[in-house]
Amino acid sequence: MNNGILPAAAAGFVTGLSLIVAIGAQNAFVLRQGVRRQAVLAVVGICAVSDAVLIALGVAGLGAVVTAWPAALTAVGLAGGGYLICYGILATRRVLRPADGQGLTTRGASTGSVRTAVLTCLAMTWLNPHVYLDTVLLLGSVAADRGPLRWVFGLGAVLASVVWFTGLGYGARLLSGALAGPTAWRILDGLVAATMLAMGALLLARTL
Structure with a gap:
């Protein structure tokens, strides 16, 4: 491609990937749902679509609005930190x-469990103030440097989000054999618990 379109898209992909790959509450949740094969499509879809919306807002230049509302970020941080804890x-x-009988044999995706997974995923995505600072402000600022190619950069970041969450959600089932027993699930839940508690406490500490 000419006019720097491919480099801009590649830069957006790498930048976007660098912001979401780090282990956090959202990734830990997607991993757990993927291993259980429970509401995976819904969870992956929510994460990817939410990222796409946030990235579009950042590329559109709404980062200044985010920084202009510190009280709103404080409220989101308190709610998100409390929810994660x-x-x-x-x-x-x-x-x-x-x-x-805890294990993969108990993984039925009932209506209630799907609803719970969707609500939890929405909360972890939209009640995290760092999402707005990193995705809208940081990524939006980097995209602005691309000038007329900023939307190409943003498209690359969106693609990175889709690839990551799809791979994490559906690739996690490769761990099904190792996590077939209750002991392995207790270890996984222990890691999830530690991640959620640490992220929640960190959010509250930075917000208060």
């Missing part, structure tokens, strides 16, 4: 008091 406590409870 509550989820971490529930995961800790599963570690200490696992359900009978």
Whole structure:
């Protein structure tokens, strides 16, 4: 491609990937849902579409609006931190008091579990103030340097999000064999609990 379109898209892909690959609450949740094969399409779709919306807002130049509303970010941080800690406590409870027969044999995707997964994924995505700072502000600022190619850069970042969450959600099932037993699930839930509690506490500490 001419006029720097391919380099701009590649730069957007790499930049976007660097912002979402780090292990965090959202990735830990997607991993757990992927291993359980429960509401994977919905969770992956929410993460990818949410990222696309946030990236578009950043490329459109709404980063200044985000920084102009510190009170809103504080409220989001408090709500998000509290939610992550509550989820971490529930995961800790599963570690200490696992359900009978816990393992992949209990993974049925009931209506309630899908609803819970969707609501949890939405909360982890939209109640995290760092999402707005990193995706809207940081990525938007980098995209602005691309001038007329900023939307190509943004498209590359969106593609990175789709590739990552699809690979994480559907690739996680490769761990199904290793996580077929209750002991392995207690270890996974322990990692999820530690991630959620740490991220929640960090959010509250930075917000207060």
